[in-house]
Amino acid sequence: MDDARLDRIEQRLTALEERLARDPGAPPGLPDPERFWLLRALAAEAAELPGGAIAYGGQVRLPGGEEYAWQRTHGAEELRTAEPDDDEARAGSLSALAHPVRLRLLREVLDGHTTTAALAALPGLGTTGQLHHHLRQLTAAGWLRTTGRGSYAAPPERVVPLHVVLAAVSS
Numbered sequence: 001m002d003d004a005r006l007d008r009i010e011q012r013l014t015a016l017e018e019r020l021a022r023d024p025g026a027p028p029g030l031p032d033p034e035r036f037w038l039l040r041a042l043a044a045e046a047a048e049l050p051g052g053a054i055a056y057g058g059q060v061r062l063p064g065g066e067e068y069a070w071q072r073t074h075g076a077e078e079l080r081t082a083e084p085d086d087d088e089a090r091a092g093s094l095s096a097l098a099h100p101v102r103l104r105l106l107r108e109v110l111d112g113h114t115t116t117a118a119l120a121a122l123p124g125l126g127t128t129g130q131l132h133h134h135l136r137q138l139t140a141a142g143w144l145r146t147t148g149r150g151s152y153a154a155p156p157e158r159v160v161p162l163h164v165v166l167a168a169v170s171s
Helices: 003-022 033-047 076-080 084-097 100-110 116-120 128-140 156-168
Strands: 053-061 067-075 145-148 151-153
Touching: 033 053, 053 076, 053 156, 067 076, 067 156, 084 100, 084 128, 100 116, 100 128, 100 156, 116 128, 128 151
Parallel strands: none
Antiparallel strands: 053 067, 145 151
């Protein structure tokens, strides 16, 4: 074996030893554990829940200057063993998002187009009747709320979850 190859092997071994020293529980071959700070923080809580845990959260700053920070943890088993009534509610909430115009409406409201008139002026959102239909669907599912006659806002507790849903379905 030549000296150059031996040096490369020694460098790789040293890097692996350093990584394991930083996080002894990290299996070899995984990316740098510093990238998985959320999973390390979740490990203690997940150990106490049967089946593990799912956590999500975020900090969002909207163009209008509003800031939202939010986090939530669920037991994985609790999510898998939901009651049929829970499935009905979840399906209704997801169904409200299952239309390209409704997703765009949510993005537009978050971007500051909060009145029916401002939304109707945007191209591609359909007729006023269609617009009202979509706004009713989003409001009924809790993704939007009315803040006055013809005005809408995303409830603060829904801003981060909406971004999480969008991230989950993005490639």
